[in-house]
Amino acid sequence: xxxxxxxxxxxxxxxxxxxxxxxxxxxxxxxxxxxxxxxxxxxxxxxxxxxxxxxxxxxxxxxxxxxxxxxxxxxxxxxxxxxxxxxxxxxxxxxxxxxxxxxxxxxxxxxxxxxxxxxxxxxxxxxxxxxxxxxxxxxxxxxxxxxxxxxxxxxxxxxxxxxxxxxxxxx
Numbered sequence: 001x002x003x004x005x006x007x008x009x010x011x012x013x014x015x016x017x018x019x020x021x022x023x024x025x026x027x028x029x030x031x032x033x034x035x036x037x038x039x040x041x042x043x044x045x046x047x048x049x050x051x052x053x054x055x056x057x058x059x060x061x062x063x064x065x066x067x068x069x070x071x072x073x074x075x076x077x078x079x080x081x082x083x084x085x086x087x088x089x090x091x092x093x094x095x096x097x098x099x100x101x102x103x104x105x106x107x108x109x110x111x112x113x114x115x116x117x118x119x120x121x122x123x124x125x126x127x128x129x130x131x132x133x134x135x136x137x138x139x140x141x142x143x144x145x146x147x148x149x150x151x152x153x154x155x156x157x158x159x160x161x162x163x164x165x166x167x168x169x170x171x
Contacts (some may be wrong), residue, residue, distance in 0.1 A: 002091070002117075002155075003042065003102045005063070005138040006110050008034065010055040019080060023058045030136045030163045031062035037166055038138065039066035041159065042100065047072050049090065050104040051079035059136070060104055071102070079105050084112035094147035107133055114139045117150070122157035137162045 009027035016022075023031060038045075048071050050060045057075060064070050078086060087109050094101060103110075111133035118125050118141070128139055140159040143150055 001042070001100045001158075002141045002143045002150075003038070003045070003100075003138055004110050004114050004141075005034070005038070005059070005102060005104045006107060006133055006135055007051070007053070007056040007059045007104060008062070008136040010135070019052070020054050022054055027055070027135065028058070028062065031059045032065075033166050033168075034059075034136045034138065034161075034163065035063035035066035037161060038063060038102070041140075042102075044069070044100060045071040045102050046100045047074065047094070047098045048102045048104065049073075049079060050075050051082070051106060052077045053080050053106070056080075056104045056106070063102075063104070079103070081106050081109065083109045084116055087113045088116070088151045091150050092148050096145050096147065098147070099145065117141055117143075117155050118157050119154040124157040124160040128157060128160045134162055134164075 008031040009024050010021045011024045048060060050056050050073060052075050078090065082105060114128060114133065118128055138161050139157060141155040142158055143155050
């Protein structure tokens with residue numbers, strides 16, 4: 001299984017380099033909700049690949065708080081603002097023992113990768129393709145055990161979740 005998660009909403013603080021932008025208050029709240037949703041739906045994750053940007057690392061922290069046991073994590077500079085091609089190449093180097101993988105990254109590369117991997121006949125494809133891939137959205141795919149062939153075919157979209165589709169914690 002492959003799960004692609006866009007980082008939660010970041011702060012628009014001025015005088016802060018893009019790589020060092022933190023999550024906003026809303027982003028932190030949403031990241032908690034997404035973490036609960038992910039852990040509930042996925043159960044366990046073998047590996048989390050995460051961009052080295054501050055906003056993705058903070059999203060990772062909130063998500064990991066909901067997982068027990070915690071998955072292995074790898075913070076990688078090459079994932080920062082990576083293109084679809086770079087993301088696919090990184091995933092293609094995964095070991096077959098990593099069966100359930102979560103990648104936390106950035107648009108536009110993440111959304112472009114999701115569209116390139118998605119089987120157009122999947123029920124969730126239309127929602128994924130017709131809109132944006134908002135902050136804290138995630139999409140899940142059923143993928144082959146051999147990661148090196150990931151990009152050679154389309155894969156069933158088994159879930160597409162946006163923050164708006166999650167229950168509000170305040171209710």
